[in-house]
Amino acid sequence: MRGKTPWFEGDVPAEMVPEKYRLAQAYVPKTRYLDPDFLKLELEKMFTRTWLMACRVEELPGVGCFVEHEIGSHSILIVREAKDSIRAYYNACRHRGTRLARGRGRVGSIICPFHGWRWNLDGSIRLVLDREEFVPRSDDDLGLVRVRAEQWGGFVFINMDPNAAPLLEYLDPIPRIFEPFQFQNMRYRWMKGVILPCNWKTALDGFLEAYHVAGTHPQLHRFDKSNTNIASLKELENRMWAPTTAYERHAHYSSVGQKKNTKSAGKDPSRRNTDGVIDERLSVALSVQYIADDMRGLENERSWRAAEALKTADVPEGMTAGQYFLQLYRGLSIAEGYDWPVITPQQWGEAGTAWNVFPNTILLPNQGSAFGYRARPNGPDPDSCLFEIFSLDQVPVADYDKKRDFQPQFFEDFREADLGEVFTQDLMNAKEVTVGMHSPSFDGHRLSEEQEMTIYNHHRVADRFLWT
Ligand code: FES
Ligand SMILES: [Fe+2]
Structure with a gap:
């Protein structure tokens, strides 16, 4: 019988939540970030019962390949046991x-480094040295203990709860809405992990709202006001950060109990807002190229070239620059062997900008490329996390089965990670927020009810796991 699925059950009654952790209207007490006991609870009750994005299928190209996934005090091995x-x-x-085992690698069998016990890749026990000297134990008892592992979109998710609902049910409706973006046909372009001196949720919070853009990324204002005709600030915000999805369950909680965000135009390039911009072609082209050059994701080398061609193109009568850009991008893609799934305006609208896969992953879909973020507690210290940014690119049809040797990169200090201007600005906030939160004068986050409810909703969903 399937266990409880707390994310379906609505908010837990406030009185079930200890007072020091209790949410109030658009208010999150700082204890939920700073208190080591709260992190302990998250690790015991939340990370053990949710589907966690552990790796991409492509990271396990051959039989025997493994990836270790650490989260707080937990360590899980993900292994390709057969083709x-x-x-x-x-x-x-x-x-x-x-x-x-540690990190990643490839083995014929799993061997304990201490006394050499050995397991087959399917987890069954293969060798116990001097087994006859032990109390008789069944092979079952000696087999490796399994964790659920299921796949979607080229990702491997794990869940330590044997009674959890299936992954696809948990992710619903992401698989349907992301279908035209074909995540399964994307591969890592890069993945960079950094240690940030902040709570794992603080790291994610910075990517859950676009309210910080004016304060943190002033260059976007500069572009907006200059004569370079770059797309409006609103446009960039919409394209990069604003979570627009209305959803009332676990996986993306952007609008749990709040009104739909109707402000975002989504990312549909054919519907870009070009109000007040003199040359619509430049507006679209420069916005694509800024993201492609600075963030190195969400756009790719083909969309960059399509944007370059757009700058001087004769846009046909009755077509917007955005529509013509897509046509150029499509032409390049097809000519170079890429599939080009049709994405209807309705599908663009539904996909919005960013989807939050509770608890610790954010995905940003776009045609041909995507971004993802993942944050994990770093051991038992609530003020330290491992934060990863990854850029995925669609590959040509002929390369779907091609194996690649991909290695994520890791940097102790994000300033050495060459992440570009926008991400660097984002990550600069991590330490300052944390230092300030520790001030006795600060009690909790006072959130915008319009623009920051994604953060609040993360906590609401978390409560459904923490107190049940
Ligand atoms: S602890 Fe692993 S074989 Fe002894
Ligand atoms: Fe930002």
Whole structure:
């Protein structure tokens, strides 16, 4: 029988939440970020019962390839046990608990580094040295303990709860809405992980709202006001950060209990707002190229070239520059062997800008390219997290089955990660927010009811796991 699925059950009654952690109207107490006991609870009750994005399928190209996924005090091994099968196990020896493997690699069998017990890739016990000297134990008892592993869109998600609802149910409606973006046909362009001196939620919060754009990214204002005709600030905000999805369940909580964000035009390039811009072609082209050059994701080398061609193109009568850009981008893509799924205006609208896969992943879909963010607690310290940004690109049809050797990059200090101007500005906030939150004068976040409810809703959904 399936266990509880708390995200379907609505808000938990306030009295079930200890007072020091209790949410109030558009208010989140700082204890939920700073208190080590709260992190302990998250690790015990939330991360153990939610589907977590652990890796991409492409990171396990051959049988025996493995990736270790650490989250707080948990360590899970994701292993390709057969050509078409990926499994996950707790990364702990059945003998005396030793961690079995670190990082990533490829093995023929899983061998404990301490006394050499050995397992087949399917988790069954293969060798116990001097087994006859032990109390008789069944092979079942000695097998590696499995963690659920399911796939969607080229991602491998894990769930430590054997009774959890299936991944596709958990993600609903993302699989339907993301279908035309074909995440399964994308591959990593890059992934950079950095240690940030902040709570894992603080790192995500910076990407859950666009309210910070005016304060954190003043250059976007400069572009807006200059004569370079770059797309309006609103346009850039919409394209990059504003979570627009209305959703009332776990996976994306942007609008749980709030009115729909009707302000965003979404990312549909054919519907870009060009109000007040003199040359519509430049507006579209420069906005695409700014993102392509600075952020190195969401746009790609083909959309950059299409934008370049647009600058001097004769846009046909009755067509907007955005529509013509898409036509150029499509032409290049098809000529170079890429699939070009049709995305209807309605589908663009539904996809919005950013989707939050509760608890710790954000995905930004776009045609041909996508961004993702993931934040994880870094051990038991609530003021430290591992934050990762990844850029995915669609690959040519001929390369769908091609194996690649991909290595994510890791930097202790984000300033050495060459993340571009916009991301660097975002990450600069992490430490300052944390230092300020520790001030005795500060009690909690006072959130905008229009622009920051995504942050609030994350906590509402979390409460459904933490207190049930
Ligand atoms: S702890 Fe693993 S074999 Fe002894
Ligand atoms: Fe930002």
